[in-house]
Amino acid sequence: MPKKDDFQRTVGYGEAAITQIKRNEIPAYPRNYELWYTYSAGFNHALNKALNEKLKANGYVSSEEIDDIYNRFLSPQRLGERIEDVGNQISDEIAQIIDRITTTQSSASEYKSSLEGAKSALSSTEDTDTIRDIVSKLILATRETEASNRDLETKLEESKRQIQDMQESIEAIRFESLTDELTTLANRKHFDQSIERAIAEAEHTNEPMALLMTDIDHFKKFNDTYGHQTGDQVLRLVALAVKQNVKGQDIACRYGGEEFGVILPMTNLQQAISVAESIRKSVMSKELVKRSTGENLGRITISIGVSAFSGSDTPQTMIERSDQCLYAAKHAGRNRVMAETDLGINDGVEVA
Secondary structure: OOHHHHHHHHHHHHHHHHHHHHHHOOOOOHHHHHHHHHHHHOOOHHHHHHHHHHHHHHOOOOHHHHHHHHHHHOOOHHHHHHHHHHHHHHHHHHHHHHHHHHHHHHHHHHHHHHHHHHHHHHHOOOOHHHHHHHHHHHHHHHHHHHHHHHHHHHHHHHHHHHHHHHHHHHHHHHHHHOEOOOOOOEOHHHHHHHHHHHHHHHHHHOOOEEEEEEEEOOHHHHHHHHOHHHHHHHHHHHHHHHHHOOOOOOEEEEEEOOEEEEEEEOOOHHHHHHHHHHHHHHHHOOEEEOOOOOOEEEEOOEEEEEEEOOOOOOHHHHHHHHHHHHHHHHHOOOOOEEEHHHHOOOOOOOOO
C-alpha cells in the first residue's frame, strides 16, 4: 500500500493501542504497546480472543494478565521453546537407542566368545557329560542373545513411533510458524520466502510469474463501526474467496492487516488479471451477516493490483509495482483490478 495509506492505518492502530493502555490503566511499556497494537490491528486472532474474554469477564485486563497473554501469544521465545522441547525429546530417544544398541552389541560379543569357547572345548573332549554341559551353556547363551535382540527390536519399533510423532510435532510447529492463525493463509514470513523462490524459479526456467496485492476497501471504517470480531469475520471471508480461486501451485498469503498477497507461478499477466477478477467477484458476491445479532451488513469489496515478472525483478520491485496498481485501483473508485499495463509501467511484460 502507498505510504500515506500505511501512515493513516498504522497511526489509527497506534491511537487505539494508547486508548486501551489508558482504559486498562497499565504502564505504557513497549511490550504493552505491542500487545494492544497487535490487538487493534487484528493480526493475531488467538491473542484477540484471549483479551476479549478477559474484557468480557472483568471489563479490564490487569498487568499480570497482560504479561501472561504476551508470553503466550507474542513472545519470540514461544516457538523456539517448543522446538527446543521436541529437540530434547528426540535427543533423549536417540540416546536410549544408542544405549540399547551398545547393550545388544555387548551381548553379541559375549555370545561370540561363548561360541568360540564351546568350539575349542568340543574339539578337545569326547566325554558325553562334558559335551552335554557345553551344549546346555550354548542353548542358554543363545536364548539370552535372542531375548536381547527381541528387546532391541521392540525398543526400535517404539522409538520409531515416538520419533514419527515428534516429526509430526515439528511439522505442526513449522506450519504454525508459516501460517496466519486467523485466515489460515500463509503468513508474511511465508510470503517473503515464497516470492524469493518463485522469482528465482522464473529466472531459471524463463517461465512467467505474477503477483497480486489485494486490499479490503474501507476496512478500517468497517472495523471501527462493527468491532474487531466482525472485522475478523470479514478477513476470513476474503481469505476464503482467495483460497477458492487459486490453483494448487499458487501461494495465497495474508501480507499484513487487511492486505493479502497472491504469488502466481507459471502465470502470465493476462491470466493473473483473470484470477484477480475471479477473487474480486467472489468477495463481492457474498453478503456479510453479523453472527451475534443476525444483522445483514451488506457486501464488502476489494481492490487488487497486478504485476508480472520481468527479467530484472526483485521481490521488492514486484511488490512496489503491484502496490502502485493497487493504489491506482483505490483512487479509481475501488472494487476493481488494475494491472501494470493499465498504468503504462513495464509495458514489455508478456500478457498472453
